[in-house]
Amino acid sequence: MEKINLKTEKQIVLKAQSGDRNALSSLVSLYENRIYHLALRMLGNEQDAEDILQETFMVMLNKIHQFEGNSSFYTWLYRIAVNLGLRLIKSRSPEKFNISLDDPDSEQIKNEVLSEWHEIDYEKIGHKHIRSKINSVLKELPGMYRTIFILRDLHGTSVKDTSKILNISESNTKIRLMRARNFLKEKLEKIVKEEDLL
Amino acid sequence: MKKINIKFFEVCKYLGEDIESEPCKLVKQHINECPDCSVYVDKIKKVVKLYRIVDNFDDIPADVDKKLFAKLNLSPKKE
Structure with a gap:
Protein backbone atom coordinates (compact mmCIF):
# COMPACT_ATOMS: atom_id res chain seq x y z
CA MET A 1 0.00 0.00 0.00
CA GLU A 2 1.02 3.57 -0.60
CA LYS A 3 3.30 5.09 2.03
CA ILE A 4 2.24 8.48 3.23
CA ASN A 5 4.60 11.26 4.21
CA LEU A 6 3.24 12.50 7.54
CA LYS A 7 4.28 16.09 6.97
CA THR A 8 2.58 16.14 3.59
CA GLU A 9 -0.48 14.49 5.09
CA LYS A 10 -0.68 17.12 7.83
CA GLN A 11 -0.63 19.88 5.24
CA ILE A 12 -3.34 18.15 3.22
CA VAL A 13 -5.49 17.70 6.33
CA LEU A 14 -5.15 21.41 7.21
CA LYS A 15 -6.24 22.39 3.71
CA ALA A 16 -9.11 19.91 3.84
CA GLN A 17 -10.25 21.37 7.15
CA SER A 18 -10.46 24.79 5.53
CA GLY A 19 -12.77 23.33 2.89
CA ASP A 20 -10.31 22.73 0.06
CA ARG A 21 -12.05 20.16 -2.19
CA ASN A 22 -8.80 19.08 -3.84
CA ALA A 23 -7.31 18.30 -0.44
CA LEU A 24 -10.40 16.30 0.51
CA SER A 25 -10.07 14.33 -2.73
CA SER A 26 -6.42 13.69 -1.94
CA LEU A 27 -7.29 12.26 1.46
CA VAL A 28 -9.89 9.98 -0.08
CA SER A 29 -7.39 8.81 -2.68
CA LEU A 30 -4.73 8.22 -0.04
CA TYR A 31 -6.94 6.09 2.19
CA GLU A 32 -9.68 4.50 0.07
CA ASN A 33 -7.73 1.30 -0.60
CA ARG A 34 -6.90 0.74 3.05
CA ILE A 35 -10.40 1.50 4.29
CA TYR A 36 -11.95 -0.73 1.64
CA HIS A 37 -9.59 -3.58 2.48
CA LEU A 38 -10.19 -3.16 6.21
CA ALA A 39 -13.98 -3.20 5.71
CA LEU A 40 -13.82 -6.14 3.32
CA ARG A 41 -11.89 -8.23 5.83
CA MET A 42 -14.08 -7.13 8.75
CA LEU A 43 -17.40 -7.71 7.01
CA GLY A 44 -16.46 -10.43 4.55
CA ASN A 45 -18.32 -9.19 1.47
CA GLU A 46 -17.92 -6.51 -1.18
CA GLN A 47 -21.28 -4.79 -0.74
CA ASP A 48 -20.83 -4.19 2.97
CA ALA A 49 -17.25 -3.08 2.35
CA GLU A 50 -18.47 -0.54 -0.19
CA ASP A 51 -21.14 0.74 2.21
CA ILE A 52 -18.62 1.16 5.02
CA LEU A 53 -16.18 2.84 2.64
CA GLN A 54 -18.78 5.40 1.58
CA GLU A 55 -20.05 5.99 5.11
CA THR A 56 -16.52 6.44 6.46
CA PHE A 57 -15.68 9.16 3.98
CA MET A 58 -19.07 10.82 4.40
CA VAL A 59 -18.32 11.08 8.11
CA MET A 60 -14.85 12.37 7.26
CA LEU A 61 -16.33 15.12 5.10
CA ASN A 62 -18.79 16.13 7.78
CA LYS A 63 -16.48 15.94 10.77
CA ILE A 64 -12.98 16.70 9.55
CA HIS A 65 -13.20 20.13 11.20
CA GLN A 66 -13.43 18.26 14.54
CA PHE A 67 -10.10 16.50 14.00
CA GLU A 68 -7.71 18.21 16.41
CA GLY A 69 -4.50 16.45 15.47
CA ASN A 70 -4.04 14.80 18.87
CA SER A 71 -3.67 11.47 17.09
CA SER A 72 -2.56 10.77 13.56
CA PHE A 73 -5.14 11.33 10.87
CA TYR A 74 -5.15 7.70 9.84
CA THR A 75 -5.92 6.60 13.42
CA TRP A 76 -8.87 9.01 13.43
CA LEU A 77 -10.12 7.78 10.07
CA TYR A 78 -9.62 4.11 10.91
CA ARG A 79 -11.58 4.61 14.12
CA ILE A 80 -14.53 5.87 12.11
CA ALA A 81 -14.37 2.88 9.75
CA VAL A 82 -13.88 0.34 12.55
CA ASN A 83 -16.78 1.73 14.58
CA LEU A 84 -19.07 1.63 11.57
CA GLY A 85 -17.92 -1.91 10.76
CA LEU A 86 -18.34 -3.23 14.29
CA ARG A 87 -21.77 -1.62 14.54
CA LEU A 88 -22.83 -3.36 11.33
CA ILE A 89 -21.49 -6.72 12.51
CA LYS A 90 -23.38 -6.33 15.77
CA SER A 91 -26.62 -5.39 14.03
CA ARG A 92 -26.46 -8.34 11.67
CA SER A 93 -26.19 -11.16 14.16
CA PRO A 94 -25.60 -11.12 17.87
CA GLU A 95 -22.13 -12.59 18.17
CA LYS A 96 -21.86 -16.11 19.40
CA PHE A 97 -19.15 -16.47 21.99
CA ASN A 98 -19.38 -20.23 22.16
CA ILE A 99 -16.02 -20.55 20.43
CA SER A 100 -12.81 -21.08 22.31
CA LEU A 101 -10.89 -17.88 22.82
CA ASP A 102 -8.85 -19.09 25.72
CA ASP A 103 -5.23 -18.31 26.37
CA PRO A 104 -2.90 -21.06 25.29
CA ASP A 105 -2.36 -23.29 28.30
CA SER A 106 0.46 -25.55 29.32
CA GLU A 107 -1.47 -28.68 28.37
CA GLN A 108 -2.04 -27.47 24.84
CA ILE A 109 1.51 -26.30 24.33
CA LYS A 110 2.89 -29.49 25.87
CA ASN A 111 1.82 -31.42 22.77
CA GLU A 112 2.76 -28.93 20.09
CA VAL A 113 5.95 -30.68 19.10
CA LEU A 114 3.95 -33.74 18.08
CA SER A 115 2.23 -31.79 15.33
CA GLU A 116 4.98 -29.50 14.14
CA TRP A 117 4.45 -27.63 10.86
CA HIS A 118 7.88 -28.16 9.36
CA GLU A 119 7.46 -26.50 6.01
CA ILE A 120 4.14 -25.27 4.72
CA ASP A 121 3.61 -25.59 0.98
CA TYR A 122 2.70 -21.97 0.42
CA GLU A 123 2.13 -22.55 -3.31
CA LYS A 124 -0.97 -24.57 -2.45
CA ILE A 125 -2.43 -21.49 -0.79
CA GLY A 126 -3.03 -20.21 -4.31
CA HIS A 127 -5.83 -22.77 -4.73
CA LYS A 128 -9.17 -21.05 -4.47
CA HIS A 129 -10.82 -23.57 -2.17
CA ILE A 130 -7.93 -23.45 0.29
CA ARG A 131 -7.95 -19.64 0.36
CA SER A 132 -11.68 -19.81 0.90
CA LYS A 133 -11.28 -22.20 3.84
CA ILE A 134 -8.59 -20.02 5.44
CA ASN A 135 -10.71 -16.90 5.00
CA SER A 136 -13.77 -18.58 6.45
CA VAL A 137 -11.84 -19.30 9.65
CA LEU A 138 -11.10 -15.60 10.01
CA LYS A 139 -14.84 -14.90 9.73
CA GLU A 140 -15.47 -17.19 12.70
CA LEU A 141 -13.62 -14.81 15.00
CA PRO A 142 -15.84 -12.35 16.88
CA GLY A 143 -15.73 -8.90 15.27
CA MET A 144 -13.48 -7.22 17.82
CA TYR A 145 -10.88 -10.01 17.74
CA ARG A 146 -11.01 -10.19 13.95
CA THR A 147 -10.51 -6.45 13.71
CA ILE A 148 -7.48 -6.55 15.99
CA PHE A 149 -5.92 -9.32 13.91
CA ILE A 150 -6.58 -7.39 10.68
CA LEU A 151 -5.18 -4.16 12.07
CA ARG A 152 -2.07 -5.65 13.70
CA ASP A 153 -1.14 -8.51 11.42
CA LEU A 154 -2.49 -7.48 8.03
CA HIS A 155 -2.31 -3.69 8.15
CA GLY A 156 0.77 -3.57 10.37
CA THR A 157 -0.80 -1.08 12.78
CA SER A 158 1.14 -0.67 16.03
CA VAL A 159 -0.26 -1.85 19.37
CA LYS A 160 -0.52 1.79 20.44
CA ASP A 161 -2.48 2.86 17.36
CA THR A 162 -4.65 -0.26 17.42
CA SER A 163 -5.56 0.56 21.01
CA LYS A 164 -6.45 4.11 20.05
CA ILE A 165 -8.53 3.00 17.09
CA LEU A 166 -10.48 0.53 19.21
CA ASN A 167 -10.50 2.65 22.35
CA ILE A 168 -9.17 -0.18 24.51
CA SER A 169 -5.98 -0.46 26.57
CA GLU A 170 -2.72 -1.63 25.02
CA SER A 171 -2.63 -4.70 27.26
CA ASN A 172 -6.17 -5.56 26.23
CA THR A 173 -5.12 -5.24 22.59
CA LYS A 174 -2.18 -7.62 23.13
CA ILE A 175 -4.24 -10.20 24.97
CA ARG A 176 -7.01 -10.16 22.37
CA LEU A 177 -4.47 -10.41 19.58
CA MET A 178 -2.88 -13.40 21.27
CA ARG A 179 -6.26 -15.10 21.64
CA ALA A 180 -7.17 -14.33 18.02
CA ARG A 181 -3.90 -15.80 16.75
CA ASN A 182 -4.28 -18.82 18.98
CA PHE A 183 -7.84 -19.37 17.78
CA LEU A 184 -6.75 -19.17 14.13
CA LYS A 185 -3.86 -21.55 14.78
CA GLU A 186 -6.17 -24.12 16.35
CA LYS A 187 -8.58 -23.92 13.41
CA LEU A 188 -5.80 -24.03 10.83
CA GLU A 189 -4.38 -27.22 12.35
CA LYS A 190 -7.31 -29.05 10.80
CA ILE A 191 -7.01 -27.33 7.41
CA VAL A 192 -3.27 -27.95 7.27
CA LYS A 193 -3.93 -31.66 7.78
CA GLU A 194 -6.98 -31.92 5.51
CA GLU A 195 -5.34 -30.11 2.63
CA ASP A 196 -1.95 -31.73 3.13
CA LEU A 197 -0.20 -28.37 3.27
CA LEU A 198 2.99 -29.74 4.83
CA MET B 1 15.23 -25.96 31.99
CA LYS B 2 13.79 -22.96 33.76
CA LYS B 3 10.15 -23.49 34.68
CA ILE B 4 8.00 -20.67 33.42
CA ASN B 5 4.33 -19.87 33.67
CA ILE B 6 2.95 -20.15 30.17
CA LYS B 7 0.66 -17.17 30.82
CA PHE B 8 3.86 -15.15 30.49
CA PHE B 9 3.28 -15.54 26.77
CA GLU B 10 0.76 -12.75 26.99
CA VAL B 11 3.49 -10.15 26.86
CA CYS B 12 5.38 -11.43 23.87
CA LYS B 13 5.70 -10.92 20.21
CA TYR B 14 3.61 -13.24 18.09
CA LEU B 15 1.34 -13.09 21.09
CA GLY B 16 1.23 -9.33 21.23
CA GLU B 17 4.48 -7.52 22.00
CA ASP B 18 8.04 -7.06 20.89
CA ILE B 19 10.08 -10.07 21.86
CA GLU B 20 13.21 -7.90 22.26
CA SER B 21 11.57 -5.98 25.08
CA GLU B 22 12.87 -6.51 28.59
CA PRO B 23 9.90 -8.49 29.95
CA CYS B 24 10.17 -10.85 27.01
CA LYS B 25 13.80 -11.82 27.34
CA LEU B 26 13.10 -14.60 29.84
CA PRO B 61 -12.47 -1.97 -7.95
CA ALA B 62 -12.72 0.93 -10.40
CA ASP B 63 -16.51 1.09 -10.17
CA VAL B 64 -16.37 1.26 -6.37
CA ASP B 65 -13.89 4.12 -6.61
CA LYS B 66 -16.07 5.92 -9.14
CA LYS B 67 -19.22 5.55 -7.03
CA LEU B 68 -17.36 6.74 -3.93
CA PHE B 69 -16.22 10.00 -5.49
CA ALA B 70 -19.67 10.54 -6.99
CA LYS B 71 -21.30 9.99 -3.59
CA LEU B 72 -18.89 12.44 -1.98
CA ASN B 73 -19.33 14.90 -4.82
CA LEU B 74 -15.56 15.10 -5.21
CA SER B 75 -13.31 14.79 -8.22
CA PRO B 76 -10.87 11.88 -8.15
CA LYS B 77 -7.38 13.18 -7.55
CA LYS B 78 -4.24 11.16 -6.95
CA GLU B 79 -1.73 12.94 -4.69
Whole structure:
Protein backbone atom coordinates (compact mmCIF):
# COMPACT_ATOMS: atom_id res chain seq x y z
CA MET A 1 0.00 0.00 0.00
CA GLU A 2 1.02 3.57 -0.60
CA LYS A 3 3.30 5.09 2.03
CA ILE A 4 2.24 8.48 3.23
CA ASN A 5 4.60 11.26 4.21
CA LEU A 6 3.24 12.50 7.54
CA LYS A 7 4.28 16.09 6.97
CA THR A 8 2.58 16.14 3.59
CA GLU A 9 -0.48 14.49 5.09
CA LYS A 10 -0.68 17.12 7.83
CA GLN A 11 -0.63 19.88 5.24
CA ILE A 12 -3.34 18.15 3.22
CA VAL A 13 -5.49 17.70 6.33
CA LEU A 14 -5.15 21.41 7.21
CA LYS A 15 -6.24 22.39 3.71
CA ALA A 16 -9.11 19.91 3.84
CA GLN A 17 -10.25 21.37 7.15
CA SER A 18 -10.46 24.79 5.53
CA GLY A 19 -12.77 23.33 2.89
CA ASP A 20 -10.31 22.73 0.06
CA ARG A 21 -12.05 20.16 -2.19
CA ASN A 22 -8.80 19.08 -3.84
CA ALA A 23 -7.31 18.30 -0.44
CA LEU A 24 -10.40 16.30 0.51
CA SER A 25 -10.07 14.33 -2.73
CA SER A 26 -6.42 13.69 -1.94
CA LEU A 27 -7.29 12.26 1.46
CA VAL A 28 -9.89 9.98 -0.08
CA SER A 29 -7.39 8.81 -2.68
CA LEU A 30 -4.73 8.22 -0.04
CA TYR A 31 -6.94 6.09 2.19
CA GLU A 32 -9.68 4.50 0.07
CA ASN A 33 -7.73 1.30 -0.60
CA ARG A 34 -6.90 0.74 3.05
CA ILE A 35 -10.40 1.50 4.29
CA TYR A 36 -11.95 -0.73 1.64
CA HIS A 37 -9.59 -3.58 2.48
CA LEU A 38 -10.19 -3.16 6.21
CA ALA A 39 -13.98 -3.20 5.71
CA LEU A 40 -13.82 -6.14 3.32
CA ARG A 41 -11.89 -8.23 5.83
CA MET A 42 -14.08 -7.13 8.75
CA LEU A 43 -17.40 -7.71 7.01
CA GLY A 44 -16.46 -10.43 4.55
CA ASN A 45 -18.32 -9.19 1.47
CA GLU A 46 -17.92 -6.51 -1.18
CA GLN A 47 -21.28 -4.79 -0.74
CA ASP A 48 -20.83 -4.19 2.97
CA ALA A 49 -17.25 -3.08 2.35
CA GLU A 50 -18.47 -0.54 -0.19
CA ASP A 51 -21.14 0.74 2.21
CA ILE A 52 -18.62 1.16 5.02
CA LEU A 53 -16.18 2.84 2.64
CA GLN A 54 -18.78 5.40 1.58
CA GLU A 55 -20.05 5.99 5.11
CA THR A 56 -16.52 6.44 6.46
CA PHE A 57 -15.68 9.16 3.98
CA MET A 58 -19.07 10.82 4.40
CA VAL A 59 -18.32 11.08 8.11
CA MET A 60 -14.85 12.37 7.26
CA LEU A 61 -16.33 15.12 5.10
CA ASN A 62 -18.79 16.13 7.78
CA LYS A 63 -16.48 15.94 10.77
CA ILE A 64 -12.98 16.70 9.55
CA HIS A 65 -13.20 20.13 11.20
CA GLN A 66 -13.43 18.26 14.54
CA PHE A 67 -10.10 16.50 14.00
CA GLU A 68 -7.71 18.21 16.41
CA GLY A 69 -4.50 16.45 15.47
CA ASN A 70 -4.04 14.80 18.87
CA SER A 71 -3.67 11.47 17.09
CA SER A 72 -2.56 10.77 13.56
CA PHE A 73 -5.14 11.33 10.87
CA TYR A 74 -5.15 7.70 9.84
CA THR A 75 -5.92 6.60 13.42
CA TRP A 76 -8.87 9.01 13.43
CA LEU A 77 -10.12 7.78 10.07
CA TYR A 78 -9.62 4.11 10.91
CA ARG A 79 -11.58 4.61 14.12
CA ILE A 80 -14.53 5.87 12.11
CA ALA A 81 -14.37 2.88 9.75
CA VAL A 82 -13.88 0.34 12.55
CA ASN A 83 -16.78 1.73 14.58
CA LEU A 84 -19.07 1.63 11.57
CA GLY A 85 -17.92 -1.91 10.76
CA LEU A 86 -18.34 -3.23 14.29
CA ARG A 87 -21.77 -1.62 14.54
CA LEU A 88 -22.83 -3.36 11.33
CA ILE A 89 -21.49 -6.72 12.51
CA LYS A 90 -23.38 -6.33 15.77
CA SER A 91 -26.62 -5.39 14.03
CA ARG A 92 -26.46 -8.34 11.67
CA SER A 93 -26.19 -11.16 14.16
CA PRO A 94 -25.60 -11.12 17.87
CA GLU A 95 -22.13 -12.59 18.17
CA LYS A 96 -21.86 -16.11 19.40
CA PHE A 97 -19.15 -16.47 21.99
CA ASN A 98 -19.38 -20.23 22.16
CA ILE A 99 -16.02 -20.55 20.43
CA SER A 100 -12.81 -21.08 22.31
CA LEU A 101 -10.89 -17.88 22.82
CA ASP A 102 -8.85 -19.09 25.72
CA ASP A 103 -5.23 -18.31 26.37
CA PRO A 104 -2.90 -21.06 25.29
CA ASP A 105 -2.36 -23.29 28.30
CA SER A 106 0.46 -25.55 29.32
CA GLU A 107 -1.47 -28.68 28.37
CA GLN A 108 -2.04 -27.47 24.84
CA ILE A 109 1.51 -26.30 24.33
CA LYS A 110 2.89 -29.49 25.87
CA ASN A 111 1.82 -31.42 22.77
CA GLU A 112 2.76 -28.93 20.09
CA VAL A 113 5.95 -30.68 19.10
CA LEU A 114 3.95 -33.74 18.08
CA SER A 115 2.23 -31.79 15.33
CA GLU A 116 4.98 -29.50 14.14
CA TRP A 117 4.45 -27.63 10.86
CA HIS A 118 7.88 -28.16 9.36
CA GLU A 119 7.46 -26.50 6.01
CA ILE A 120 4.14 -25.27 4.72
CA ASP A 121 3.61 -25.59 0.98
CA TYR A 122 2.70 -21.97 0.42
CA GLU A 123 2.13 -22.55 -3.31
CA LYS A 124 -0.97 -24.57 -2.45
CA ILE A 125 -2.43 -21.49 -0.79
CA GLY A 126 -3.03 -20.21 -4.31
CA HIS A 127 -5.83 -22.77 -4.73
CA LYS A 128 -9.17 -21.05 -4.47
CA HIS A 129 -10.82 -23.57 -2.17
CA ILE A 130 -7.93 -23.45 0.29
CA ARG A 131 -7.95 -19.64 0.36
CA SER A 132 -11.68 -19.81 0.90
CA LYS A 133 -11.28 -22.20 3.84
CA ILE A 134 -8.59 -20.02 5.44
CA ASN A 135 -10.71 -16.90 5.00
CA SER A 136 -13.77 -18.58 6.45
CA VAL A 137 -11.84 -19.30 9.65
CA LEU A 138 -11.10 -15.60 10.01
CA LYS A 139 -14.84 -14.90 9.73
CA GLU A 140 -15.47 -17.19 12.70
CA LEU A 141 -13.62 -14.81 15.00
CA PRO A 142 -15.84 -12.35 16.88
CA GLY A 143 -15.73 -8.90 15.27
CA MET A 144 -13.48 -7.22 17.82
CA TYR A 145 -10.88 -10.01 17.74
CA ARG A 146 -11.01 -10.19 13.95
CA THR A 147 -10.51 -6.45 13.71
CA ILE A 148 -7.48 -6.55 15.99
CA PHE A 149 -5.92 -9.32 13.91
CA ILE A 150 -6.58 -7.39 10.68
CA LEU A 151 -5.18 -4.16 12.07
CA ARG A 152 -2.07 -5.65 13.70
CA ASP A 153 -1.14 -8.51 11.42
CA LEU A 154 -2.49 -7.48 8.03
CA HIS A 155 -2.31 -3.69 8.15
CA GLY A 156 0.77 -3.57 10.37
CA THR A 157 -0.80 -1.08 12.78
CA SER A 158 1.14 -0.67 16.03
CA VAL A 159 -0.26 -1.85 19.37
CA LYS A 160 -0.52 1.79 20.44
CA ASP A 161 -2.48 2.86 17.36
CA THR A 162 -4.65 -0.26 17.42
CA SER A 163 -5.56 0.56 21.01
CA LYS A 164 -6.45 4.11 20.05
CA ILE A 165 -8.53 3.00 17.09
CA LEU A 166 -10.48 0.53 19.21
CA ASN A 167 -10.50 2.65 22.35
CA ILE A 168 -9.17 -0.18 24.51
CA SER A 169 -5.98 -0.46 26.57
CA GLU A 170 -2.72 -1.63 25.02
CA SER A 171 -2.63 -4.70 27.26
CA ASN A 172 -6.17 -5.56 26.23
CA THR A 173 -5.12 -5.24 22.59
CA LYS A 174 -2.18 -7.62 23.13
CA ILE A 175 -4.24 -10.20 24.97
CA ARG A 176 -7.01 -10.16 22.37
CA LEU A 177 -4.47 -10.41 19.58
CA MET A 178 -2.88 -13.40 21.27
CA ARG A 179 -6.26 -15.10 21.64
CA ALA A 180 -7.17 -14.33 18.02
CA ARG A 181 -3.90 -15.80 16.75
CA ASN A 182 -4.28 -18.82 18.98
CA PHE A 183 -7.84 -19.37 17.78
CA LEU A 184 -6.75 -19.17 14.13
CA LYS A 185 -3.86 -21.55 14.78
CA GLU A 186 -6.17 -24.12 16.35
CA LYS A 187 -8.58 -23.92 13.41
CA LEU A 188 -5.80 -24.03 10.83
CA GLU A 189 -4.38 -27.22 12.35
CA LYS A 190 -7.31 -29.05 10.80
CA ILE A 191 -7.01 -27.33 7.41
CA VAL A 192 -3.27 -27.95 7.27
CA LYS A 193 -3.93 -31.66 7.78
CA GLU A 194 -6.98 -31.92 5.51
CA GLU A 195 -5.34 -30.11 2.63
CA ASP A 196 -1.95 -31.73 3.13
CA LEU A 197 -0.20 -28.37 3.27
CA LEU A 198 2.99 -29.74 4.83
CA MET B 1 15.23 -25.96 31.99
CA LYS B 2 13.79 -22.96 33.76
CA LYS B 3 10.15 -23.49 34.68
CA ILE B 4 8.00 -20.67 33.42
CA ASN B 5 4.33 -19.87 33.67
CA ILE B 6 2.95 -20.15 30.17
CA LYS B 7 0.66 -17.17 30.82
CA PHE B 8 3.86 -15.15 30.49
CA PHE B 9 3.28 -15.54 26.77
CA GLU B 10 0.76 -12.75 26.99
CA VAL B 11 3.49 -10.15 26.86
CA CYS B 12 5.38 -11.43 23.87
CA LYS B 13 5.70 -10.92 20.21
CA TYR B 14 3.61 -13.24 18.09
CA LEU B 15 1.34 -13.09 21.09
CA GLY B 16 1.23 -9.33 21.23
CA GLU B 17 4.48 -7.52 22.00
CA ASP B 18 8.04 -7.06 20.89
CA ILE B 19 10.08 -10.07 21.86
CA GLU B 20 13.21 -7.90 22.26
CA SER B 21 11.57 -5.98 25.08
CA GLU B 22 12.87 -6.51 28.59
CA PRO B 23 9.90 -8.49 29.95
CA CYS B 24 10.17 -10.85 27.01
CA LYS B 25 13.80 -11.82 27.34
CA LEU B 26 13.10 -14.60 29.84
CA VAL B 27 10.30 -15.87 27.68
CA LYS B 28 12.49 -15.74 24.58
CA GLN B 29 15.13 -17.75 26.40
CA HIS B 30 12.51 -20.26 27.45
CA ILE B 31 11.12 -20.52 23.92
CA ASN B 32 14.60 -21.29 22.60
CA GLU B 33 15.05 -24.05 25.15
CA CYS B 34 11.58 -25.58 25.10
CA PRO B 35 10.70 -27.62 21.98
CA ASP B 36 6.94 -27.37 22.54
CA CYS B 37 6.94 -23.60 23.01
CA SER B 38 9.31 -23.20 20.09
CA VAL B 39 6.94 -25.13 17.82
CA TYR B 40 3.99 -23.16 19.16
CA VAL B 41 5.58 -19.80 18.35
CA ASP B 42 6.68 -21.08 14.95
CA LYS B 43 3.10 -22.06 14.17
CA ILE B 44 1.79 -18.65 15.21
CA LYS B 45 4.31 -17.02 12.86
CA LYS B 46 3.14 -19.31 10.08
CA VAL B 47 -0.50 -18.48 10.78
CA VAL B 48 0.26 -14.79 10.29
CA LYS B 49 2.27 -15.54 7.15
CA LEU B 50 -0.57 -17.66 5.75
CA TYR B 51 -3.06 -14.84 6.18
CA ARG B 52 -0.69 -12.35 4.62
CA ILE B 53 -0.36 -14.64 1.60
CA VAL B 54 -4.09 -15.27 1.32
CA ASP B 55 -4.77 -11.61 1.69
CA ASN B 56 -4.29 -9.18 -1.10
CA PHE B 57 -4.11 -5.46 -1.02
CA ASP B 58 -5.26 -4.89 -4.57
CA ASP B 59 -6.67 -1.49 -5.34
CA ILE B 60 -10.40 -1.14 -4.86
CA PRO B 61 -12.47 -1.97 -7.95
CA ALA B 62 -12.72 0.93 -10.40
CA ASP B 63 -16.51 1.09 -10.17
CA VAL B 64 -16.37 1.26 -6.37
CA ASP B 65 -13.89 4.12 -6.61
CA LYS B 66 -16.07 5.92 -9.14
CA LYS B 67 -19.22 5.55 -7.03
CA LEU B 68 -17.36 6.74 -3.93
CA PHE B 69 -16.22 10.00 -5.49
CA ALA B 70 -19.67 10.54 -6.99
CA LYS B 71 -21.30 9.99 -3.59
CA LEU B 72 -18.89 12.44 -1.98
CA ASN B 73 -19.33 14.90 -4.82
CA LEU B 74 -15.56 15.10 -5.21
CA SER B 75 -13.31 14.79 -8.22
CA PRO B 76 -10.87 11.88 -8.15
CA LYS B 77 -7.38 13.18 -7.55
CA LYS B 78 -4.24 11.16 -6.95
CA GLU B 79 -1.73 12.94 -4.69
